[in-house]
Each structure stands twice: as C-alpha cells, then as structure tokens.
Amino acid sequence: MALLEVKDLHTSFFTDAGEVKAVNGVTFQLDRGKVLGIVGESGSGKSVTAYSIMQILAGAGKIVSGSIVLDGMELVGADEKVMKHVRGNKVSIIFQDPMTSLNPTYTIGKQLMEAIMLHTKRNRKEAWDRAVEMLKLVNVNEPEKRMKQYPHEFSGGMRQRVMIAMALACEPDILIADEPTTALDVTIQAGILELMKDIQKQIGMAIIMITHDLGVVAQLCDEVIVMYAGGICEQGTADEIFYNPRHEYTKGLMRSIPTTSNAGRKLEPISGTPIDLLNMPEGCPFAPRCDQAMNICIHRKAEKKVINSEHYAACWMNEKPN
Amino acid sequence: MSDKSEMNNTAAQSGEEPIIRVSHLKEYFPINTGFIRTKPLKAVDDISFSIREGETLGLVGESGCGKTTAGRTILHLYKPTEGDVFYRGKPIRTKQDITEFRKHATMVFQDPYSSLDPRMTVADIIGEPLDIHHMYGSKQERRDKILELMDRVGLNSEHAARYAHEFSGGQRQRVGIARALAVDPDFVVCDEPVSALDVSIQAQVINMFDELQDQMHLTYLFIAHDLLVVRHISDRIAVMYLGRMVELADADEIYDRPLHPYTKALMSAVPVPDPKVARANQRVQLKGEIPSPLNAPSGCPFHTRCPYAADVCRESMPAFEEVEKGRFVACHRVKEVN
Known part of the structure; x- marks a missing residue:
C-alpha cells in the first residue's frame, strides 16, 4: 500500500471575486522512501496541494472534495487533534524563506527543543541532546555553540539547514519541501540539495519537493508531477518526463528553458499568459496557449492516459493516430 | 549568436574603442560601526574591464558579490569612490557628462x-x-x-x-x-531582468532581449544569478566574488573549461535540468561560507574557501591578468590548478 494516496482532490479559495479552484482534481500516490517532485508555475496549485495534505490552508481556502489517505488514515474531515499529531510526527514541511519561518526572538536551540518536546515525550535534557544530534545531521558545525545563537546569526543556507533539522526531529514519514532553495545562492542550493539526498538515504523518509525549477527536479527526484492550472498534466519517473514528455505543456516547458545543449539557439517560449483561475475554460486549461490545440481540446478535458507503467499524461495529442 | 561573435571579433581586430571601459572602479559604502566611527564596505573593489559594441556581457556571482553595485556604479547611479568609466573613450566625471551619458545608457531593474x-x-x-x-x-x-x-x-x-x-x-x-x-540608448544594464518571472514567460522576455539587440543595435551588461540564462544570452561572462572580478571569458569557454577555482565550484553547482547529467555531475565542494565584505580576508579574497589555497594566496592579492587570449583570471595558482 502506498504511504500517501491523494484521490481527486479539489481545493478552492472562496474570495469576493468568486471561487478560485486552486487544486482541481489531483490524484497521485507516494511510496515510502521516494522523492516526488511537483513542478509548475505560479498559480499552478503545487503549493496548495501540499498545504491541503497538511491542512494548513489560509482562511478562505477549503478542501471541497476528494480524499487524502496517509498510511491507511483518512485526513480529509479529520479533526484538528488528529491533524496536530499528523503535522510534525507524520508529515513535516519546510518553506522557501527560512528567515520568516524562524522566530527572531528565541534561540535556535529553544525553537528546536520546542518542536521536539511538543511532538515526543522527551524531557528538556533529552530534547537538548536530540536537537544537537539533529544539527549534526544537517552538518551545522559546533552545534552546541550554535544552539545558543539567534536566527540573525545564521546565514540563509544555515537557517534552511536548521529548518530541515526541525522538520526531521520527529522522524516524519514525509517531508514536504516548498521551494526550499529558491531564496539561496547556487553553491548553497547545491549543498542543501545534497544534504536532503543524503538524509533521505540515511533515514528513508519520502520527500515531496515543490519547485518551479526543473534543474532542482533533475538533481533530486525519482518521480515528477507536472501541474498546470490546478490539475496534473503529466506524471512519471524523472527520466520519462525529461526524455519522453507526452503533454504539450511539459514539452513547451522543456523547450523554453536554457540548458547546456540548446546554448546559442533561440528559446521557444510558450505563448500567451498564465490562465485566470477565476475563468477556467471548459476544455483543457492549457488549450488557449497550446500550438497543437485541436477542436476537442477546447471542448473537453483529456482523461489521464497510460503511456507506460511509469508514465501518465492528460493530453489529447496522445490519442491522435500517427 | 554566431554572427554576433563574428562582429565582436572584427571589432576586436580593428582595435576599436569599446563602448564602455571600466578602469579600476571602486565603490565603498561607509558603515557605522559605533559612535561616529565608520568602516568602508568594499562592495566593488577595483574592477577593470571593457564591453564591446554590440555584445552582451554577462555578470554573475552570488548575493553580496557586488554585481548589482557594479552595474549601478557604471551608470553613475552611485558616485564611484575611485576609478573611471569611459563611454566611447570619454570619461564620465562631471554632472554634464552624467546627464549626457544617461541619454545613451539606461537600466532595466529586477523587480x-x-x-x-x-x-x-x-x-x-x-x-x-x-x-x-x-x-x-x-x-x-x-x-x-x-x-x-x-x-x-x-x-x-x-x-x-x-x-x-x-x-x-x-x-x-x-x-x-x-x-x-x-x-x-545603445547601452543597457539589465539587473536580473527575468529572475522574478515564471519559466514560460522568462523565455519570451529573453527572446525579446535578443531581438531588440538586433533591431536597435544594443549593448547589454546582463547581471543575473541564473547561470544557464546568462550563458544563453551572453557572448562573454564575468564572474565576481566579494567585490572583485575573478574571471572573464567567452561564455561557452567559462562553462566548459572554467579556470578560476571559484568559477569551477560555481559552474559545478548549477542545477542542470537533465537527470542523466545531474547524476554524472561531480560537484566541486566549497568549505565554509562567503565572508562578510566588511571583513574581507587578506590576500586573495577567495583563499578561505579555496581548495588550492597556498601561502602566497593568503599574503598577496592576485592580479586580474590575461592568461590566454581574451581570457582574464585573478588567481596566483591558475597554472598549477589547471
């Protein structure tokens, strides 16, 4: 049985301007010890999918329908007490900006120990030891000294390491990383990605990596989900998605990024602008920007089609006889 | 791209005056370190280079390396602490020079x-x-x-x-x-112009920069931290570290064969969007973190993190020298390292 099963998830934000369907029928599974990348542009619903799993949606956001089963337990409709146990113990999350995620008025040690004591039955002494152990795990030098320091004494990369330490202190089954390296410099980013890979191998937790950067996905992920306008376009192993993309949006993305092989050639951008979630078209949401769009694309959404055992795509182009 | 580089070569051969020449440019900001005491923050510390007419010079480096300050100081949005900027051979010094210069040189901002x-x-x-x-x-x-x-x-x-x-x-x-x-204008400083944009929009804007360059005969100083984007758009690339320029070379050369140890580390850290390349990549690890520009190390600013640092690196600042034709590196041990 898969560790996490998300089925036909719909999450909406109810705003004055109307219902914004941020996540619109998302289905996927995550096995133990796997690294799943969710890629997409701003507003594609990648973060909201993750926040729905944790149920940390902002005020106007609500899970409308669908199911999220974690380790055999249904989370949609679960009460807050259950969710409190799930968060931290079962699923942890780290965010993009490590500065705003830490409280500037408490020491790093106090914040780490607070998380540990809240979720496990350790006393102060044991929590201290555990916190030091976690800082060692994320390669923070002189952990005992660093425990007594405040967030402003840490660099951006070091703060993100602290956040990872905090997220992993209670040995969750899943770590959700929401653009964890976007705010960091490349050499620091490479360090954090390597750290996540190493720890993942050591501890064996699953990771959901949310990012807009296909480079980050290529470094870290076993499986990839490509999202557009709240839905999944394509899903498969990293190699399948990168070397055999079968959705026009994924193909467009691959053509529009500068890589080592297309240097000097012109990029082929995706035309048009991202979709307005308040006015979703009836057919495929990508159809208005798609060069290959056919009549059917405008009128009907494509069903998820099996390309092979490791690869699904929702694009009418795959139905077209060659 | 190919016709662009041809144009540059002919310009170089004919010994034409570059459109922009930067000579020993320094920009120090005073930082209060106590009651009426200040200390200079050396944001840009003695950089010299030229930009040829019609080319795109990429300027890369990590946060705090001084790339944005360099761009702004060249346009005289900050008054240079020392050094000169020459536009078509003429130094920009007086207020009138600056006003005249700004009719030819403009800026696109990040945000x-x-x-x-x-x-x-x-x-x-x-x-x-x-x-x-x-x-x-x-x-x-x-x-x-x-x-x-x-x-x-x-x-x-x-x-x-x-x-x-x-x-x-x-x-x-x-x-x-x-x-x-x-x-x-004929010279535009682009400071991280596509960093805030989504991937699909980013490509549209990058292509537009290319087209505008051809149509309006523009010369760009393209500042960015995304190394793949910079490689795509630039003819030559300069790398900065702690306010100094450490390497300047042809865009493909600097990617395929970096000479400075810092450039090597930087290039190997680029997350390439290709899983097979990513799996095969051997990263050059750097120890420690970028020192504060307020307490820059003695000698070569990179020696605290450099895997090849020797005594000479700790003692004296390496000169920014032409080691091969058109290729500048600031490293004492560039011969031993490569």
Whole structure:
C-alpha cells in the first residue's frame, strides 16, 4: 500500500471575486522512501496541494472534495487533534524563506527543543541532546555553540539547514519541501540539495519537493508531477518526463528553458499568459496557449492516459493516430 | 549568436574603442560601526574591464558579490569612490557628462513590481525619460514615440492608459524595458531582468532581449544569478566574488573549461535540468561560507574557501591578468590548478 494516496482532490479559495479552484482534481500516490517532485508555475496549485495534505490552508481556502489517505488514515474531515499529531510526527514541511519561518526572538536551540518536546515525550535534557544530534545531521558545525545563537546569526543556507533539522526531529514519514532553495545562492542550493539526498538515504523518509525549477527536479527526484492550472498534466519517473514528455505543456516547458545543449539557439517560449483561475475554460486549461490545440481540446478535458507503467499524461495529442 | 561573435571579433581586430571601459572602479559604502566611527564596505573593489559594441556581457556571482553595485556604479547611479568609466573613450566625471551619458545608457531593474510608479499610467512611465531629456517637439510626437515603444516590446497600444497594477509580471517587465529604451540608448544594464518571472514567460522576455539587440543595435551588461540564462544570452561572462572580478571569458569557454577555482565550484553547482547529467555531475565542494565584505580576508579574497589555497594566496592579492587570449583570471595558482 502506498504511504500517501491523494484521490481527486479539489481545493478552492472562496474570495469576493468568486471561487478560485486552486487544486482541481489531483490524484497521485507516494511510496515510502521516494522523492516526488511537483513542478509548475505560479498559480499552478503545487503549493496548495501540499498545504491541503497538511491542512494548513489560509482562511478562505477549503478542501471541497476528494480524499487524502496517509498510511491507511483518512485526513480529509479529520479533526484538528488528529491533524496536530499528523503535522510534525507524520508529515513535516519546510518553506522557501527560512528567515520568516524562524522566530527572531528565541534561540535556535529553544525553537528546536520546542518542536521536539511538543511532538515526543522527551524531557528538556533529552530534547537538548536530540536537537544537537539533529544539527549534526544537517552538518551545522559546533552545534552546541550554535544552539545558543539567534536566527540573525545564521546565514540563509544555515537557517534552511536548521529548518530541515526541525522538520526531521520527529522522524516524519514525509517531508514536504516548498521551494526550499529558491531564496539561496547556487553553491548553497547545491549543498542543501545534497544534504536532503543524503538524509533521505540515511533515514528513508519520502520527500515531496515543490519547485518551479526543473534543474532542482533533475538533481533530486525519482518521480515528477507536472501541474498546470490546478490539475496534473503529466506524471512519471524523472527520466520519462525529461526524455519522453507526452503533454504539450511539459514539452513547451522543456523547450523554453536554457540548458547546456540548446546554448546559442533561440528559446521557444510558450505563448500567451498564465490562465485566470477565476475563468477556467471548459476544455483543457492549457488549450488557449497550446500550438497543437485541436477542436476537442477546447471542448473537453483529456482523461489521464497510460503511456507506460511509469508514465501518465492528460493530453489529447496522445490519442491522435500517427 | 554566431554572427554576433563574428562582429565582436572584427571589432576586436580593428582595435576599436569599446563602448564602455571600466578602469579600476571602486565603490565603498561607509558603515557605522559605533559612535561616529565608520568602516568602508568594499562592495566593488577595483574592477577593470571593457564591453564591446554590440555584445552582451554577462555578470554573475552570488548575493553580496557586488554585481548589482557594479552595474549601478557604471551608470553613475552611485558616485564611484575611485576609478573611471569611459563611454566611447570619454570619461564620465562631471554632472554634464552624467546627464549626457544617461541619454545613451539606461537600466532595466529586477523587480517589475517595485520599479514602476503605481500612480503613473504606462504611457507616462515610458514617456518620463523623454520628458526629462526633452526628446520630443510636440505632444503628438511624444505619443507616437510611446506607442512605437510599446509595440516594440509587445504591449498592446490600448493599454497605454492603464496602471502598472493591471499587468502581470511579464507585462510589467516589458513596460520597464520600454522605459529603458525610450531615449534610444545603445547601452543597457539589465539587473536580473527575468529572475522574478515564471519559466514560460522568462523565455519570451529573453527572446525579446535578443531581438531588440538586433533591431536597435544594443549593448547589454546582463547581471543575473541564473547561470544557464546568462550563458544563453551572453557572448562573454564575468564572474565576481566579494567585490572583485575573478574571471572573464567567452561564455561557452567559462562553462566548459572554467579556470578560476571559484568559477569551477560555481559552474559545478548549477542545477542542470537533465537527470542523466545531474547524476554524472561531480560537484566541486566549497568549505565554509562567503565572508562578510566588511571583513574581507587578506590576500586573495577567495583563499578561505579555496581548495588550492597556498601561502602566497593568503599574503598577496592576485592580479586580474590575461592568461590566454581574451581570457582574464585573478588567481596566483591558475597554472598549477589547471
């Protein structure tokens, strides 16, 4: 049985301007010890999918329908007490900006120990030891000294390491990383990605990596989900998605990024602008920007089609006889 | 790209004066370190290089390396602490020089949200440089010029009366570019112009920079931290570290065969969007973190993190020297390392 099963998830934000369907029928599974990348542009619903799993949606956001089963337990409709146990113990999350995620008025040690004591039955002494152990795990030098320091004494990369330490202190089954390296410099980013890979191998937790950067996905992920306008376009192993993309949006993305092989050639951008979630078209949401769009694309959404055992795509182009 | 580099070669051969020449440029900011005591923060510390007519020079480095300050100081948005900037062989020193220079050299900013005045219409934002430099005879001429600029950057002329908040990030960046092009410049400093944009929009804007360069014969100083984007758009690339330039070379050369140890580390850290390349990549690890520019190390600023550091690196600053034709490196041990 898969560790996490998300089925036909719909999450909406109810705003004055109307219902914004941020996540619109998302289905996927995550096995133990796997690294799943969710890629997409701003507003594609990648973060909201993750926040729905944790149920940390902002005020106007609500899970409308669908199911999220974690380790055999249904989370949609679960009460807050259950969710409190799930968060931290079962699923942890780290965010993009490590500065705003830490409280500037408490020491790093106090914040780490607070998380540990809240979720496990350790006393102060044991929590201290555990916190030091976690800082060692994320390669923070002189952990005992660093425990007594405040967030402003840490660099951006070091703060993100602290956040990872905090997220992993209670040995969750899943770590959700929401653009964890976007705010960091490349050499620091490479360090954090390597750290996540190493720890993942050591501890064996699953990771959901949310990012807009296909480079980050290529470094870290076993499986990839490509999202557009709240839905999944394509899903498969990293190699399948990168070397055999079968959705026009994924193909467009691959053509529009500068890589080592297309240097000097012109990029082929995706035309048009991202979709307005308040006015979703009836057919495929990508159809208005798609060069290959056919009549059917405008009128009907494509069903998820099996390309092979490791690869699904929702694009009418795959139905077209060659 | 190929015709561009040919153009550069001919320019180099004929010994033409570069469009921009930067000579020993320094920009120090005073930082208060106590009661009336200040200490200089050496944001840009003695950089020298030239930009040839029609080329794109990429400027890369990590946060705090001084790349943005370098761009702004070249345009004299900051008064240089020391050193000179020459535009077509003429030094820019007096106030008149600067005003004249700004008719030829402009800037595109990173953040398309905070770099546009929310109370001005798009037409007025684009027209402001024209007003400042008195570059039109009649209202009609001004209007025509604005509409022509909007058309060039792919904005609909019906949007002239709208405000910045009505546009998406990509469209705002187009407004910022139209404003930079209003005075018909020949040199544009682009400071992280695509970093805030989504991937699909980013490609549209990058292509537009390319097209505008051909149409309007522009020379770019392209500052960015995304190394793949910089490689794509640049003819040559300069790498900065702690306010100094450590390497300057042809764009492909610097990627395929970096010579400075810092450039090696930087290039190997680039997350390449290709799983097979990523799996095969051997990363050059750097120890520690970038030191504060307030307490820059003695000697070579990179020696604290350099895997090849020797005594000479700790004691004296390496010169920024031409080690191969057109290739500059600031490293004492460049021969031993490579």
